[in-house]
Structure formats: structure tokens, C-alpha cells
Amino acid sequence: MSTIEDVARLAGLSRTTVSRVINNHPYVSAGKKKLVQEAMDILGYVPNSSARSLRNQKTDIIAVFIPRVMNPFFSQFIESFENAASGQNYQLIVCQTQYSQEKELTYLNLLKTRQIDGVVMVSFENDWDVIEPFLEYGPIILCNEVVEKAQVPMIFLDQQYGGYIATKHLTSQGHSKIAYCCGGYRSSVSMARERGFRQALTEAGVQFEERYAFRNAFHVEDGKRVFRELKEMTCPPTAIFTGGDEVAAGMISEAKKFGWNVPDDLAVIGFDNQEITELLDPMITTVYQPVEEMAHKALEVMVQRIQSKRNYSLEKHEFPMKLVIRESTISKKLANV
């Protein structure tokens, strides 16, 4: 393992000069520069990054917080973000909080110990008040989630609009008994979607019915369960808005098992535009979220923050959603469109 000292000695120059050519500084004569490069080649020299980190007070590593990788939304984010980051010579550390406040806190310590230059929180578990103090140690940006009181960059999707266009699509198909299905109350994401849902209902002159609301559906199994609950209802809904394609898929799969026709007996709309939406029969109408654009913007903003060392100012970037109409909401029977 050769060091800068070895290179300097071999080239017959000082460490400073070697350092200058490593970092592309001006004011190095072409001759010495070549000398240094030759010496580096001979020794197979590569600068030690721990030493550089210590000296430069930065590691060129960014941490991304997600609850877990195996969720298409988050894995797509990781994929896009890593692609962008590697293009700028940043490495990406994955932090899975597992929905645990404690794990999230443990990971935040990476900032304190200076193992990373910044944190992108695509999910968060703790109250902002407990996260905020870590800003002293480096930039934190919020991605996909919105916290009103936080004075940091926030990159997010217009969830309300997403909920709105999905529901509007349902009402415009003539539905008025529309169920609402999502995962969790708390998150700003769910809340915004529900606002959009209600807005579309209101516009169509239909009342929101609490008995049609299911707020604990995250996964395939949940979709199946919700369908079973729903089919037992007196006067069941004719359409349902779900917060995720997996949930919609589970619901459709179960509905078919019980002989229901989707979309004729029940129109189902998903969320995320995952691959699975094109595989089920019927193909699932859904809402496309521009995850890649969001991830790229997140990196861009993060890099700026790291360079400018300004951790404390608000900055909002919103991206729109898009409705993707497939078969699970378009009744052939009614034939209205």
C-alpha cells in the first residue's frame, strides 16, 4: 500500500506537489506533473480515502433512509438515486429503518460521527423535533414526505392531486359508492391523498362514507382481506380507491376467486404503476409517480447543500402524478367511454 510520501520520493518531489497533481491544482509545471504521474503509475498509487475524509471533513457518502428495500417504490428510489449519485462520485449507504424510531435514530448518528455527508429521508419515523437537532451535523432533506415546520429541502409528489385524479376518474365512470383504502393514518402522504379523494367526491356531489374507509392496507394480503370484508357489506361499494398496486392486485385476485367481475361488479384503481398492473387480468388502472425524477432532484439538491453547507433553509420541489388508465376501472358493460 503506497502512500503519497512514496510517490513524492520516487518522483523526487515534495508531497505537496504530488497532492497538487492529484487534485488538479493549477501552478504545477507540465514536467513535474508528468514525473508525478509516472511515479503514481509505477506504484499503482491511489489516495487513501479515510485520510482525505479526515482532512477534508467530508466522505462523499450519502445515506438514504427507507423503511425497507423490498417495496417497489423504495427500491425504485434507491435504484434511481444510486445511478445519479455514482455519476457525481457519491456513494450511497442504505439505511432500512424497519419502521422503527430507534433504528432511525441509530442511523442518524452516522451524521454525528461524520461517516456520511448528508441524509435523504424517504421515510421517517420520529417526530421532526427529534430529527431536527441532527441538522447541526449535516444536511437532511425530506423526500416524498412533507413536514410543515421543517426548514429543510422537501422533494415531493402532489399526493392530493394523485388522489384527486384517481377518484375523479372513478366518479366520471358513473360511480358514487366509492370505497377508500390506504395504509396508515398518520403520514402526510396518506392524508394528502385522502384530501384529494374527498375533493373529487365533493365535486361529484357525493358524500364521504366512513364505513367505506379502510386505513390499514399495505400489502397483497391486506387487499384480499379488505375485499372479503367489503363483499359482506349490505350495499357494498361499486368502486374502490387503493393506496397501492399490490393492494389492488390482492383485491382483484380475491374478487375473481369469489366470482366477482372486475370492473363490472367492482372497479379497482391502484397506485404506483408497478409492473404487476400490466400482468393481471384485468390490467390495473393506476397512478404513475415520477420516482426517478424525484430521486434525481433529491441528489441534485443534496449535493448543493453539502457544498454550500447551508443546512437550515426551506426549499420545495413538487412533482405531478399521472393517471394511467387500463382495464380495472373501465366497464365494458356500461360502455361509457
Place this chain on the structure above:
Amino acid sequence: MSTIEDVARLAGLSRTTVSRVINNHPYVSAGKKKLVQEAMDILGYVPNSSARSLRNQKTDIIAVFIPRVMNPFFSQFIESFENAASGQNYQLIVCQTQYSQEKELTYLNLLKTRQIDGVVMVSFENDWDVIEPFLEYGPIILCNEVVEKAQVPMIFLDQQYGGYIATKHLTSQGHSKIAYCCGGYRSSVSMARERGFRQALTEAGVQFEERYAFRNAFHVEDGKRVFRELKEMTCPPTAIFTGGDEVAAGMISEAKKFGWNVPDDLAVIGFDNQEITELLDPMITTVYQPVEEMAHKALEVMVQRIQSKRNYSLEKHEFPMKLVIRESTISKKLANV
């Protein structure tokens, strides 16, 4: 940002003593220990990890190489590996090679620059000869892939057995015209599966037919395409082995579109036991791969290697696959179970 010096001063002791309590060394009197801890609390002190890395010649970071995150096999690996790693206080850097030799090489430099302690290659693009020299800088272990000449740990699944049980299942259903579909020739994975496929065929006394072989199917779209090719054949196969559930899903979806009945007209078997196998109608028969076990073993072996500093010895760990029988291969028509 307080340093060890600050703590020492506040506690009225030397840096050495503070360092000793940080690292739980013996020979520190209880009294001084408490003094130090109080000082650390007051200052909110946390050791700087760049400084430690420089001094200790290790970063507690492991890199995982995969082609891309958005593939259930790899994202599951990442998820499991990160869970295990965080339990041992290791961080995980994700390196997406994008199937590019050049990118892979760039990432290998992380080892040279000492930014990471070791590399887990779940995929690899370059010849072993070009990877091997990097062993000088730290441990590299192979996961899921096997390279005969490599003198490093290899954690892998019994792919041949996987191919075998899947195909055996098909022949035992009475099929003799069985197509073979996989992604890529080269990889040890595909080759082993094909050996298993041929073995099962041989046992059943049927000949391998090259015209039934499709070796460029990676994704949903490919499955659809392969079906279209296959249905035009004179004397098409009655069953098909695919190297991935997505491919199987695409095939089934397309087959249904053309009015074919799966499994009666064509039995389809997948690989991976992804969630989607339980959602399609028919549900997909597939092969379960113990990815989580593999990831856990990979971490265990990696940690050992890092600690022992022995980068150059062979070590093999094999895990078995399991057949998961669902509907896509069980013809109700024939009713032979």
C-alpha cells in the same frame, strides 16, 4: 463538534484515558471512567469515524455489487444483507454495475482507496483474472455465482438441483415436449440450471431439443415475446421451464390473451417464488430460492474474512432450492394430480 481532546480537558485527564473508555479497555479505574463519561455526555461527544478509519485501517463498510436494485432477487438480497449487517454495526454501500464491466471496475476501486472493508459480488461482469488482483486490498466474496478458479469464499444455491426439480416436476406430469427459457448463456447460474434441466429430461428418456431453447429472456416483455414465437411453431411444446417468475408471468399473460389455457395447453414453471406467483390466475408453480439465508451467510463469512485478514482461501457454502407447486403446471384436464 467536540473532539477527544475537549473531553479529556473537561474531564481533567489525558486523551489516552478517554480513548480507553471509548473502546472499553481494561485498566481504567471506575472513578475516572465515570468522569470521562460525564464529560462525553455534557459535550455530546461522538468519535469521528474518519479519524478512526484512518487510524484503524478499517471503515466498517461493506459494498454489495449487483447489476440493479429493481429486480426482486437482488433487492431481496440487499434487504436481507442490510438487516444482518446493521446488526453487526456494518454499513452497506450499494453498487449497481448496470451490467457494465467498466462500472464494476470503478466500484472495485473503493477497495483500493480503502473506502470499504470488503466486497460481496452478487453479480459480476469482468473475468476473474481482472478482479483477482483487487484481493490484495481486501476480501472479496462471491455470492450466487461460482467461479472455479477463484480462491475466495463462494456462497451459492444449488442451481442444477433447482433446474432439475422443476423439470422433473414437468416430466412427471407427463410432458415430453418441454421448452427451455433462460436469461443469457454465460453465467454459471444459467449453465447449472440447464444441466439440471437436461438431467431431468434424460432421466425421463426425452431428448433435449435446441429449437425449444430460448436463451435471452430476462423480463416480462421477453416472456410475452417468447410465447408469441412459440405459438407459431409447428409442434409447439406443451410445457416450458423459465428462468424467472417475471418471464413466466409475461408468458402466461400473453398466452391467455391468445386464448391458450395454462396449464392445459401450456404448462409454465417460474423461478424465484416472487409475490406475483400468487396473484396471477393460474398461480405460478415456481422454485423457491433461500435468498435470506444466503445473504446472512454472506455477511457472516465476510465479517470473518475482514477480521482474519485472510483474503485468499476457498470456502464453499451451498444452499438447496425448493419446488413450490401451484396451478400453472397442474392440468385439471389430465387430473394426474
Place this chain on the structure above:
DNA sequence: ATGAAAGCGCTAACAG
């Protein structure tokens, strides 16, 4: 049981 001092490998004043 505790401390003084050297040094991990690098970069940036500062001087020339």
C-alpha cells in the same frame, strides 16, 4: 492505572 508522544495519509497555509 495513567500520560506523553508518535503517526495513520492527506491537504493547505505560508514562505520563498
Place this chain on the structure above:
DNA sequence: CTGTTAGCGCTTTCAT
């Protein structure tokens, strides 16, 4: 344009 020197923050001999 080039070199000398002083650290970045930590751990570890080696004394005491």
C-alpha cells in the same frame, strides 16, 4: 512554480 510545516482526530506503544 515548489517545498516546509502544521495539523485533521484518533489509537497505541512506551514509559512511569
